[in-house]
Amino acid sequence: MPVSQVQNQRLADTLRRLLRRKAGNNIRKIMTRTHPADLANALVLFPIEDRIQLLTHAGSDDRQAQIVAALPATEGAKLLAEMELQRAVAIACEMYGDDLADVLGELDEEAAARIMAAMPPKESDDIQDLMRYGEYTAGGIMSPDVLAISATLSCAEAIRVVQNSPDVEMPFYLYVVSEHNKLAGVLSLRQLVTSRPDTQVKDLMNTHVVSVHTETDQEEVARIVSRYDFLAVPVVDATNTLVGVVTVDDVIDVIREEATEDILKMAGAGDDVEDTISLRSSFITRAPWLFAALGGGLVASFVISHFEDLLSKYLLLAAFIPVINGMAGNVGTQSLAIVVRGLATRRNTLSLFWKTVSRELVVGLLLGILYGIILGGVGWLRFVKQGHFVMEVAPIALALGVAMAMAMMVAATIAAALPLFFAKVGVDPAVATGPFVTTSIDIVGVLIYFNAVALFL
Amino acid sequence: MPVSQVQNQRLADTLRRLLRRKAGNNIRKIMTRTHPADLANALVLFPIEDRIQLLTHAGSDDRQAQIVAALPATEGAKLLAEMELQRAVAIACEMYGDDLADVLGELDEEAAARIMAAMPPKESDDIQDLMRYGEYTAGGIMSPDVLAISATLSCAEAIRVVQNSPDVEMPFYLYVVSEHNKLAGVLSLRQLVTSRPDTQVKDLMNTHVVSVHTETDQEEVARIVSRYDFLAVPVVDATNTLVGVVTVDDVIDVIREEATEDILKMAGAGDDVEDTISLRSSFITRAPWLFAALGGGLVASFVISHFEDLLSKYLLLAAFIPVINGMAGNVGTQSLAIVVRGLATRRNTLSLFWKTVSRELVVGLLLGILYGIILGGVGWLRFVKQGHFVMEVAPIALALGVAMAMAMMVAATIAAALPLFFAKVGVDPAVATGPFVTTSIDIVGVLIYFNAVALFL
Numbered sequence A, B: 001m002p003v004s005q006v007q008n009q010r011l012a013d014t015l016r017r018l019l020r021r022k023a024g025n026n027i028r029k030i031m032t033r034t035h036p037a038d039l040a041n042a043l044v045l046f047p048i049e050d051r052i053q054l055l056t057h058a059g060s061d062d063r064q065a066q067i068v069a070a071l072p073a074t075e076g077a078k079l080l081a082e083m084e085l086q087r088a089v090a091i092a093c094e095m096y097g098d099d100l101a102d103v104l105g106e107l108d109e110e111a112a113a114r115i116m117a118a119m120p121p122k123e124s125d126d127i128q129d130l131m132r133y134g135e136y137t138a139g140g141i142m143s144p145d146v147l148a149i150s151a152t153l154s155c156a157e158a159i160r161v162v163q164n165s166p167d168v169e170m171p172f173y174l175y176v177v178s179e180h181n182k183l184a185g186v187l188s189l190r191q192l193v194t195s196r197p198d199t200q201v202k203d204l205m206n207t208h209v210v211s212v213h214t215e216t217d218q219e220e221v222a223r224i225v226s227r228y229d230f231l232a233v234p235v236v237d238a239t240n241t242l243v244g245v246v247t248v249d250d251v252i253d254v255i256r257e258e259a260t261e262d263i264l265k266m267a268g269a270g271d272d273v274e275d276t277i278s279l280r281s282s283f284i285t286r287a288p289w290l291f292a293a294l295g296g297g298l299v300a301s302f303v304i305s306h307f308e309d310l311l312s313k314y315l316l317l318a319a320f321i322p323v324i325n326g327m328a329g330n331v332g333t334q335s336l337a338i339v340v341r342g343l344a345t346r347r348n349t350l351s352l353f354w355k356t357v358s359r360e361l362v363v364g365l366l367l368g369i370l371y372g373i374i375l376g377g378v379g380w381l382r383f384v385k386q387g388h389f390v391m392e393v394a395p396i397a398l399a400l401g402v403a404m405a406m407a408m409m410v411a412a413t414i415a416a417a418l419p420l421f422f423a424k425v426g427v428d429p430a431v432a433t434g435p436f437v438t439t440s441i442d443i444v445g446v447l448i449y450f451n452a453v454a455l456f457l
Helices: A002-020 A024-033 A036-043 A048-056 A061-070 A073-082 A085-094 A097-106 A109-117 A121-131 A155-163 A189-194 A218-227 A248-266 A273-277 A279-306 A308-313 A315-344 A350-385 A390-424 A433-456 B002-020 B024-033 B036-043 B048-056 B061-070 B073-082 B085-094 B097-106 B109-117 B121-131 B155-163 B189-194 B218-227 B248-266 B273-277 B279-306 B308-313 B321-344 B350-385 B390-424 B433-456
Strands: A148-150 A173-177 A183-188 A232-236 A242-247 B148-150 B173-177 B183-188 B232-236 B242-247
Touching: A002 A024, A002 A036, A002 A048, A024 A048, A036 A048, A036 A061, A048 A061, A048 A073, A061 A073, A061 A085, A061 A097, A073 A085, A073 A097, A073 A109, A085 A097, A085 A109, A097 A109, A097 A121, A109 A121, A155 A189, A155 B189, A173 A189, A173 A232, A173 A242, A183 A189, A183 A232, A189 B155, A189 B189, A218 A232, A218 A248, A218 B248, A242 A248, A248 A315, A248 A433, A248 B218, A248 B248, A248 B321, A279 A308, A279 A433, A279 B321, A279 B350, A308 A315, A308 A433, A315 A350, A315 A390, A315 A433, A315 B248, A315 B279, A315 B308, A315 B321, A315 B433, A350 A390, A350 B279, A390 A433, A433 B321, B002 B024, B002 B036, B002 B048, B024 B048, B036 B048, B036 B061, B048 B061, B048 B073, B061 B073, B061 B085, B061 B097, B073 B085, B073 B097, B073 B109, B085 B097, B085 B109, B097 B109, B097 B121, B109 B121, B155 B189, B173 B189, B173 B232, B173 B242, B183 B189, B183 B232, B218 B232, B218 B248, B242 B248, B248 B321, B248 B433, B279 B308, B279 B433, B308 B433, B321 B350, B321 B390, B321 B433, B350 B390, B390 B433
Parallel strands: A148 A173, B148 B173
Antiparallel strands: A173 A183, A232 A242, B173 B183, B232 B242
């Protein structure tokens, strides 16, 4: 991420300098020659009036449409809302249906209606159909511009259909439909080109075509595309009528989002941006997991008050509670992250259960010994400084060190074993393992700590 | 993930039952009709001898090769190593070069050499070339079977080249080369089909072709593919000679891995599986961040020992340290996860800095008030139970509640602001923010807690 942010920044700086110098020609050179995706990343760094001005230099409506489509939908919507209606409509007409529907979906209803009213009726009808689908469904991310070939055509006729359909997104798979546009099969453009011209499409097509429904969740679509290495998957409605296509570039963002969900889940902060965007839903999603954490914290506090006599004799012991709990919590979070990530990328299969858990146990112990020695030393110095005798303090220092080593070892083991166990019994291993693990580590931490001190004294 | 794991399990159960009943015909039906990706997911649940037996029922060498290629490379390697050499070679010959190179790379050298020695020399030479590239580079993930078309051909001639190259992976982009196989341009199969047969390829091709170098890091390749919505990107060597192609399905796993890296980074556990797989590298990667956490923990312990007089009077105060620190840590981890994930999926742009931070502040405060009231109540009960007077305890209970609310509010704010600040100054916002944030929260937590108690008493 940092690298491309630097590139965006550099491109934006250049454009800003040229804008200040009113160097229209140079701006035009950049705006017409740079890739729309790069321009979009730079444009978001400008205030809205400058974006509109820069866009004017990008040339044809088609190219301007490509740049607007490459912006995040919210930013594209702002841009269309702020520019003259006539220009906004010209750009909208050049955008792919799915991109335009996303952008219009972000506008307020009145502004969207104004743009659609000025578009040719057929196009605005298509867009309105698209906007009816749920945002996170196959219908919401599909492109309606899908090339459907009738099963009754010959290869030569089908090639002519392809030649006469310039507006279709990347047709590498050709979907074959029977009467009434029902999905019947699939064949590749390559099969078409490499077959004899008089071959019938229906004899060539593969009838085992995997399709998704308009209401299919986008994550399920992403899973199908990545599981079977598809470049696209056709979308059908309830009557098996072909209505669109989802291409792999549309689901890459979905895959990225799904893959990063685990961060939210682990922290007990929901699993979707919807959960965290409004105050109310954020509160409702997060509160229950914190309640579990409170319960665990109170158990830890009962453990501590159980050792009140010890504490009253060596008050300084209280000061080391956050050190031991903090270190155990941190090493546990590391183990948890390693295991949850391994499960998400399928590197940690369940068959590696014992191997993974025992590796974390050993790493936790080794790290625990290292920091146990340091903490023992620091503790010894501080107790001596408080006026305790050297010999009296030795067992406390030893107890501190041993407690640190044990707590870190147990923490790493729990944190590795828990998500693997969850996965084994079919529970999502990421959900709220964070609060769950850190809380159990807090309890185990103080248990080990005070028992070690009691033992060595 | 849970859904498809259930499906794998069901398929595996069916196969296991059929194996027990020695129902070869039914096994054959499943092994020849199910998608290789699904079979691979089910096969990993069987012991190695059963996998070999099941594979025998899958039909042609080509189909068996597809199933082996769909397995994780380590599992595919185990399978080839355990079966008869002759069969392993037959399967290897049918695999795509890049898949086979991955599998052979996981075998010990002797076993790999034995298989390659039995393959046709040309194929084994190609594989050996491939295996020389770094595992995580464009060379390591590319397919060498790329369709190169000479710039001097006409469209009709080029189509004939496509027709005579059945072994090439999905040719939707056709790369055009000048003399000595230097990459010169790109055109789509569709352009070829839709142009007049006598058009020269060099007049049709797009010369602004984006390529990557064999040594380019796979994450950079993934970034280029997803940024520009490419379906494939050509790979060239140092002399601009076309040597292979990386297709989008090859980088989806890379994208998933890159997207999930943040979990590891946040926890201070490295950013790559390499960092966590061996004991030694895991220890070395994780120890430094824990050292930072130890430093913070010790600061917190100095804060606590500063309030020794207060502690000696109300020993029970020590018992609530883990409650307040734990709750602040958990709410902070939630805020951190929301912000880091927002940055990774580009939902949280930096322009939302103040909006995001103030939202987390408010949510933290609201959650803090809720749990502050509960903690105040619990604390009041426990102090009273210990024999303190109701009126004496009231300020302590109030202090506990206020401390909880304040600590949670500050924790959420720090945890949201820190990664955004990092991103703003160009530091990766995920790296080790976990230990950094929880440690600063530990310090702030005890500071707020003991000062609140001192204030109210």
